[in-house]
Amino acid sequence: MTTRNSPEAWDQRYAEAELVWSQEPNEFVVEYLSDLPVGKMLDLGGGEGRNALWFASRGWNVENSDFSAVAVEKFLQRAEHEGLSDLCTGTAVDATNPESCVTKPVDLAVMAYLQIPAADLAAAIATAAQSLRAGGTLFGVWHARENLEHGFGGPPSPELNPTQDELRTACDSLGLNVQTLTLRDRFFVSGGEERKAIDVVLMATT
Template sequence: MSDNFDQTYWDERYGAGNDVWSGAPNPVLVSETLALPAGSALDIGCGEGADAIWLASRGWTVTAADFSAVALERAAARSRNAGVDPAESAAIANRILWEHHDFTAWAPPEGTFDLVSAQFMHLPSVQRTTLFRRLASAVAAGGTLLIVGHDVSDSHHQGHTPPADMFFTAAEVAASLDSALWHVDVAESRPRATKDPGGTVITLTDAVVSARRR
């Protein structure tokens, strides 16, 4: 498998088997957006589609993008069976646009989305800074930017051992947002319990930033 966390890496990882992730939406996405009215959302690094499907089931119109064409095909198939009946499944699937992009080069349209969500989107710091700046620019006035990732303090817990430069803190993301344009509602290290590959319960720490464009 490729050592770079790029399209080749992710296509190989998703192509190696089904259900790379749990199939459930990321809990921080759920907790931080439950109170938001449905609108247009951009889901970056959508993977197998759990977040996009959850948002669409709540009435959001979602653009879901990923490095991996393999993941996008799987996500689209799952969206077509996500409802309790065929009509609901069709409605959910019709609210999602699946897009294949290289996030090191692509920029989403500016000022477009009521919600931009990046859940565990880890790139080397230079590329990540550029991507996060582009994601912030894609948020419409009054919209929400939600960025969640593995806190730098957790780098030793991750089984694939990416370079430390791939991790970040909530403080550094929040500091990159112009206070004249943004109100930062949340910028914190948030612990969560999970299990390691051996089944032992461990505590990880997520970097969580939620900000509203003024």
């Protein structure tokens, strides 16, 4: 849930708001992953941990990783408030660093709106893949390149909005088995109006 800026810039953004992102999990995370058996999950670039906390509430052992230490601390505070601390680990690291996961191997790695340039995103996908056990699942959702012209929200720079081809190439280079790679419309209210965003959803297995 971070773009490729400095950790310090995102620390400031997270410190200035009670919540930068929604408290609820991403709708596509819920749609695609609700039926997975309980296990261990890693959220790369997970910000304040909305998805990780949702999994923890369902009995998963989770690790929320972000390069903003402030975001990670907010995640840990919320985990304590919700009585989920025993299931939650927080790490302040860069998603492109292959050593970023401390609880590997995991059954599931999630990336939600990790909007970074293609080369960095490929490195983050490699981090996720290396963190998975055999047969594990990688799930990602991003603002799609198509969102720039036909949707609302997300970063304005094309290089920060991945294409399906970029994501498939990254997965193919790692030997991942792509199960789902598709565009999805997401509707939300902003400024009192209903808006449509175009996301790209990826689901792959090792």
